[in-house]
Amino acid sequence: MKSHRHGLVLGKFYPPHAGHHHLVTTAADRCERLTVLVCAASVESIPLADRVAWxxxxxxxxxxxxxxxxxxxxxxxxxxxxxxxxxxxxxxxVPEPVDAVFTSEAYGTELGRRFGAESVCVDAERSLFPVSGTAVRQDPIAHWDFLRAPVRAALARRVVVLGAESTGTTTLARALADHYRERGGIWARTRYVPEYGRAFSEAKLARLRERRPGAHWSEVSFTSDDFPLIARRQQEQEEQAARAGSPVVFCDTDAFATTIWHERYLGGTHEEVARIAAAGRQHLWFLTDHEGVPFEDDGLRDGEELRPWMTDRFDAELRRTGRRTVRLTGPHPRRLATAVAAVDALLDEGWNFADPLPDRTGTTTASPLTERG
Known part of the structure; x- marks a missing residue:
């Protein structure tokens, strides 16, 4: 039987972490109804809408x-x-009557009094989850295990490897994921996102061969409607990987690259694909140069002569759109070393969260908007 009719938990949740979730779950178990009030200041860098959604x-x-x-x-x-x-x-x-306020802070007594509600303290010593919002903002990597899927997805650094046909994009993306997995700990969960366009192409060729055994890749045709589907599915797979993985995820192409592949097969741009690409949350792009990389026909390639054009188009569009890009040249070991250094530099930059409003409260009283940091 629930001990309270309507409970309240409030805080900044900047960002939400395991301590917050324990507080909310505990309150929900004891209340017939629970309101969670997310309060955000305009100076903070995580939008209120995102925190509410999470x-x-x-x-x-x-x-x-x-x-x-x-x-x-x-x-x-x-x-x-x-x-x-x-x-x-x-x-x-929260205009409705509240009969219990759940906190983990000393301010809970006064907050409860002002709501005319019982003050319930939950794990004030942080013994179950030794974490705070301040600690997460200062070092998300060190506190990654305290974060749930939507926050991980928002914070994960997304790295894309793209390039013309047979330039080593898949090899490099997999090698990067393997390199970070070998670091152990949270890095062991580093995800690699395969190129969905390839799976889509394989399925097209298989369907064609069901009708005409022996059909060649050059006989496969694409329509403009194929490309938004490819872009959306690529983005969905990336999102799934970011939600479950480490602080970095490696993607073998992305929706932005799909805009160039549309040009390659059908000419011109596709507005819907461009909109999907614009909504992406990637942070770093590696462009694999075609020079010095032999063309290998694996049954789904036929554009060796187009590789210089595609490399130039990728390069031009990456520059035009202001994407942070490193162009990789030379043999694979050199490309991998250059890429690892660039990813490490990205991670070392941190997340640069804006500071919350300063708290002038004395040392004996904590603020309800600094709960767990």
Whole structure:
């Protein structure tokens, strides 16, 4: 039997982590209804809508409602006027009566009093999940195991390998994933995303051969409608890998590359494919040069003479769209070493989260918007 009718959990969730989820799950187990209030300041770099969406995905059980509010009130909860200002925002977002407020902080008693609700403290010592939002922002990699799938997907660094036919893109993407897996720990979960366009092409050729055994790849035809499907599926596979993997995911091509493949087969651009590519969340592109790489016909290739044109088109569009790109030349070991150095540099840059509003609260009182950091 539930001990409370309507409970409340509030915080910044900047970003959400295992401690937050434990707090919400505990509250949900004890309440007939639970409201989770996500409060974000305008200066912060993770949008409120994203945090609300992440919390809704994780806590989607019946009786749990997640809402959001912008709270740009300065942080000083030793000041009753500041408390009043925060409470005005909280009450506007959660106007219903609340009979229990769940927190892991010392401020819970005052928050409960102001809501006219019981204050319930959950794991104040952080013994179950020794993590805070501040710690995650400072070093996401060190706290990766405390993050759930939607946050991992948002934070994972996505690295794309693309290039003309038979230039070693698949070999390099797989080698990069293997290199980072060998580092162990969270890196052992590093994912490689295969080229969906190849699987799509293999299926086309197989269907053709069902009708005409012995049909050659050159007899396969594409339509413009094929390319949005390829781009969307490539992006879906990338998203799945980012949600389950390590802080970096390696992709053998992406939706952006599909725009060039459309040019190669049908000429011109495809607006829908371009829109899909624009919505991508990739961070670094490696362009594999064709020079010095023998062309190997694996049964799905017929464009050796087009490789210089494709390399130039990739290069031109990567530059035009401002994508962070490293062009890889020379033998495979040199390409791999160059790529690893570039990925390490990307990871070393960190995530550069914007600082939350400064908290002027004294050392004896914590703010409800600095819960678990």
């Amino acid at each position: 919390m809704r995905e994780v806590h989607n059980s019946p009786g749990v409602r997640v809402v959001g509010a912008v709270d740009d009130v300065p942080m000083d909860l030793d000041d009753p006027a500041i408390w009043d200002a925060h409470m005005e925002i909280f009450r506007a977002a």
